[in-house]
Amino acid sequence: MYSTHSFHLPQLVLALGLSCGALVAHAQAVDVAAAEALLKENKCGKCHSVDKQKDGPSFKKTAAKHKGKADAESKLFTHLTTGPMVEIDGEKEEHKEIKAKDDAAVKNLIQYILSR
Numbered sequence: 849m850y851s852t853h854s855f856h857l858p859q860l861v862l863a864l865g866l867s868c869g870a871l872v873a874h875a876q877a878v879d880v881a882a883a884e885a886l887l888k889e890n891k892c893g894k895c896h897s898v899d900k901q902k903d904g905p906s907f908k909k910t911a912a913k914h915k916g917k918a919d920a921e922s923k924l925f926t927h928l929t930t931g932p933m934v935e936i937d938g939e940k941e942e943h944k945e946i947k948a949k950d951d952a953a954v955k956n957l958i959q960y961i962l963s964r
């Protein structure tokens with residue numbers, strides 16, 4: 849039986865708050881769950897975290913570096929899909945090439961990184 853009392857107001861307010869936050873940060877909302885799943889599948893967390901420096905820069909640092917640059921997405925797309933040389937502890941090696949089902953999934957991850 850429908851009753852207005854079954855509405856959980858705090859949860860509704862929280863859900864609205866979260867979705868508005870995502871919309872303000874980005875015209876097209878980032879699918880955070882998909883981005884985090886892709887990071888996990890590709891084991892990016894071995895060298896990256898959102899806010900800690902590991903062998904690779906934190907995503908916050910990368911977001912700050914590319915902030916406001918029009919070519920940020922295309923640069924990072926190239927970085928993730930062409931295996932450029934990077935230096936880890938003085939040794940040069942190829943950066944991991946991401947495996948994703950399509951370009952849109954990679955771009956969603958890039959928008960996730962850029963919005964940390």
Ligand code: HEC
Nearest residue numbers: 890891892894895903904905910924927934935936944946
């Ligand atoms: C073996 C360690 C390692 C793994 C695994 C790795 N990275 Fe990196 N990544 C690095 C290093 C080192 C750099 C720094 C390159 C530089 O600044 O020259 C880097 C740089 C980056 C950058 C910044 C590029 C820029 O131009 O600012 C992004 C974004 C990134 N990695 C994302 C990822 C993603 C996504 C994955 C998983 C598909 C991943 N990395 C896996 C080590 C790694």
